Amino acid sequence: MEGLLCDEDWLSTSAETHGKRLSLVCVGAKEDEDEEQAAVSVCMAKEMSYMPEPHYKEFLETQDLVFVRLRCIQWLLKCRSRWNLSHGTVFLAANYLDRFISKNRTKEWKDWMVELLGVACLSVACKFHETYPPTLTQIQMEDYMDHVFDESSIERMEVTLLKALDWHLCCPTPYSYIHLLGLNLESSLLMANITELLVGAVLDHRLMPFKPSLIALSTIWCSLDLLPPITSQPSLSYFMRLFNHPHKDEMMKCRAVLEAVQSSRCPQSPTSVLMKDQSY
Incomplete structure (x- = not known):
């Protein structure tokens, strides 16, 4: 697992550059996507054991x-x-x-x-x-x-x-998937929202039944809602392909619980509203 973790940084803290970065992720070389999908698949194959x-x-x-x-x-x-x-x-x-x-x-x-x-x-x-x-x-x-x-x-x-635990310590977590994909949690307002959702997820026992990969993908999905559709839709399609979850109903349930966790922690912030309306 440690060998798979990516240290790639998002290149800017500005919302405009970050939106461009998401677009670049979605249209990147097929070989890069194949490598990321292979890495995600390795984690998903063993996550049930942890x-x-x-x-x-x-x-x-x-x-x-x-x-x-x-x-x-x-x-x-x-x-x-x-x-x-x-x-x-x-x-x-x-x-x-x-x-x-x-x-x-x-x-x-x-x-x-x-x-x-x-x-x-x-x-x-x-x-x-x-x-x-x-x-x-x-x-x-x-x-x-x-x-x-x-x-x-x-x-x-x-x-x-x-x-x-039988010394099995290197376990996939929702955070490790985010890190694996090179999403630096300190690099932008969008990543700050992902951090907030991840923290809410680890605090709330209602998400215990869901696999870490589902929580990670649902967190990305909820956070992409802060972006305009022209940016969020291609990005969401890209991440959906990477995770390739066969059980769409479970994904919807996980997102619903995550949204409930989010709404119970705090109301939507003015920053989130501004990001929603901002063009990239």
Whole structure:
């Protein structure tokens, strides 16, 4: 997976240049599209092996774990801001968290157990994904959760986590698909909207049943709605071809949930309205 990640930057932060860039993506050389489609296909072929166990969403709801999971993911995001971690690290940690809980449904989960697991997940994700990972002491400096754990407890939890996941850490996430396609999340207002949607997706348990590729494509789809049709339609067609999802009904369901997540987080911003009306 790491070998497939693309470091290509979008070439401008201006809306005009970004619109042109999207058009260039859509009419690029067929060989480039074939390479990107092959890379996406590799991730899609293995993503089911890295998802939580079936009916995980329902388990969270019946065990009253929705809120504590939400707080844990919020803490991951706060740590990302404090230590300038990548979005990829947060999505990996969230994936580890959900997979571990879904594999341990017989346990009577307490809030402190989820918090300890969250610290261990972030620690492992940082070691796997960051060049200079923060220490366990630094990780817990973000005063958001209710408990502080000693290093030995966290390290034991890390070992338990790694064994439960069978050391399968390089997992496709919605963010990894965005990164794979060379979409730099800091390069424009459009990419900022994708970031906001991705964060909303990882926070909301209602998207648990959907594959990461579906979430990534739905995020791109929703964000392209901010552009004029002359730009958004060719771009959407390009990304649809890349992902080539056979189950269109699932794609529509995923987009509907993502739109509900978006509307529940905040109303449409004036910036989004202006972008919709702006010509490129």
